[in-house]
Amino acid sequence: MRPAILSDPEQMLALVEKQKREGKRVGLVPTMGALHDGHLSLVHRCTEETDFTIVTIFVNPTQFGPGEDLDKYPRDLQQDTDLLSQFDVHAVFAPDVDTMYPPGASTSVMPADVAKPLEGALRPGHFEGVATIVLKLFQLIPADVAYFGQKDYQQTRVIQQMIEDFHLPIDMVVCPIVRDEDGLALSSRNSYLSTVQRQQAAGLSRALFHIRDLAGSGNLEAASLLKAASQILADASIDQIDYVALVDKRSLEPVQRVDENTIAIGAVRIGATRLIDNVLLAQ
Amino acid sequence: MRPAILSDPEQMLALVEKQKREGKRVGLVPTMGALHDGHLSLVHRCTEETDFTIVTIFVNPTQFGPGEDLDKYPRDLQQDTDLLSQFDVHAVFAPDVDTMYPPGASTSVMPADVAKPLEGALRPGHFEGVATIVLKLFQLIPADVAYFGQKDYQQTRVIQQMIEDFHLPIDMVVCPIVRDEDGLALSSRNSYLSTVQRQQAAGLSRALFHIRDLAGSGNLEAASLLKAASQILADASIDQIDYVALVDKRSLEPVQRVDENTIAIGAVRIGATRLIDNVLLAQ
Numbered sequence: 001m002r003p004a005i006l007s008d009p010e011q012m013l014a015l016v017e018k019q020k021r022e023g024k025r026v027g028l029v030p031t032m033g034a035l036h037d038g039h040l041s042l043v044h045r046c047t048e049e050t051d052f053t054i055v056t057i058f059v060n061p062t063q064f065g066p067g068e069d070l071d072k073y074p075r076d077l078q079q080d081t082d083l084l085s086q087f088d089v090h091a092v093f094a095p096d097v098d099t100m101y102p103p104g105a106s107t108s109v110m111p112a113d114v115a116k117p118l119e120g121a122l123r124p125g126h127f128e129g130v131a132t133i134v135l136k137l138f139q140l141i142p143a144d145v146a147y148f149g150q151k152d153y154q155q156t157r158v159i160q161q162m163i164e165d166f167h168l169p170i171d172m173v174v175c176p177i178v179r180d181e182d183g184l185a186l187s188s189r190n191s192y193l194s195t196v197q198r199q200q201a202a203g204l205s206r207a208l209f210h211i212r213d214l215a216g217s218g219n220l221e222a223a224s225l226l227k228a229a230s231q232i233l234a235d236a237s238i239d240q241i242d243y244v245a246l247v248d249k250r251s252l253e254p255v256q257r258v259d260e261n262t263i264a265i266g267a268v269r270i271g272a273t274r275l276i277d278n279v280l281l282a283q
Numbered sequence: 284m285r286p287a288i289l290s291d292p293e294q295m296l297a298l299v300e301k302q303k304r305e306g307k308r309v310g311l312v313p314t315m316g317a318l319h320d321g322h323l324s325l326v327h328r329c330t331e332e333t334d335f336t337i338v339t340i341f342v343n344p345t346q347f348g349p350g351e352d353l354d355k356y357p358r359d360l361q362q363d364t365d366l367l368s369q370f371d372v373h374a375v376f377a378p379d380v381d382t383m384y385p386p387g388a389s390t391s392v393m394p395a396d397v398a399k400p401l402e403g404a405l406r407p408g409h410f411e412g413v414a415t416i417v418l419k420l421f422q423l424i425p426a427d428v429a430y431f432g433q434k435d436y437q438q439t440r441v442i443q444q445m446i447e448d449f450h451l452p453i454d455m456v457v458c459p460i461v462r463d464e465d466g467l468a469l470s471s472r473n474s475y476l477s478t479v480q481r482q483q484a485a486g487l488s489r490a491l492f493h494i495r496d497l498a499g500s501g502n503l504e505a506a507s508l509l510k511a512a513s514q515i516l517a518d519a520s521i522d523q524i525d526y527v528a529l530v531d532k533r534s535l536e537p538v539q540r541v542d543e544n545t546i547a548i549g550a551v552r553i554g555a556t557r558l559i560d561n562v563l564l565a566q
Contacts, residue, residue, distance in 0.1 A: 013450075110391045
């Protein structure tokens, strides 16, 4: 079915409150649009588990740093809506920037300590932007449950911690990464890659899965696992490595020996395109 | 009637959600206890304007700075509950510190620019603590309307701005300052004052009302008005003046000439006791 498209916050809130008064379970899938099968897996799960599914499409400027790809980030509301029409999505909320950030708005969320390493260290202000927009969306769309993708793993930790710390009355579901056949995690930014770069890009997931396989065979020393991963990246001609790390899946602190609570997580740049990925070692 | 006293967040949220499902208008009065007639004026108004009144009593540690009066801040839940029993208060929420700040909780609210001058400049972190606890209370107690006192004027601006910036689905009512016969604004901290200090303390409101009276007679120059106020403070032997200022009531930026949007606002210390007050010039 074709979802209703809303851009007015008051209409959005009123629509959700009406559903809740009728006893419906409301689900939310926040996105920045440029939808791919990863997003659609969240949407599908939301429609399966709730009575009323809302997808938000908003390219949030405050989570992009200077020199990042805010301007070129792909935007196509028509195509996104077409894709969503395959599912029982009841409403799409697609506000404009001034609606979410009225002139003079300056209150923000200072995210939890878990926002500090990895992406937080490399993208100052990124998680402040993420946490702030997600809090706003949770207020305008007081859903029972929100769906996020594991690909942005640190983001899921930041948001989960915000939910706990602020006592936000919403549940969070983290859905598995959807990958292409060669293992590359789906991402809206994959569209930036040339054919050659696209082949290189698969090296990142290959490196992370290699860590998981070695750990499964009993090699639990982080230093040794990371060395093996860096060889895979080198073999794929990936030489701009922001980080590849083995960290506790809750605190995101580095570990010396991996266990079932460890996650292998990485960020690399292929040309001008930055890609992230992660693999839970317990899987 | 004697209110129910709750300390469990889940019970609190469930109770509010039940009222809302029944179509009741829910009102919230957040306090730090040590209730006086100023608080009770908020409570009274809330009971008049809503169907279900909740008063929170929580001495929020994160809004006290090092060396401030967190430890000696007056606490007497029994007496507070007795006072509230005069009104139709349905529930008192009095959580403990670990409930509101579980170990490891580290997400906070970075308040709006309006938090920067005046109290914000003198009490670093104060409004971050205020905004964070108020956001948490708004989540646990999703009321339709919350009541705050004008005495903490900058606080009301910080919270109003947070409500706007985060799109919080709650209305805010700011209630007038309640004063003793000599003009001193009621405050839980007045209990710290000796008899002599209590007489001195009235000088602060006298100075602010003097500004208002002079402005009403056509003296609109801020510098001249502030000079007149400082004479009144000197006459009252108030010599520890944190600030007395004439600022725009929305932005809290200083003004050169006062108008109907100006507020006279001050903070002084009498011995070890810090007192704040304000007077809207348009009143």
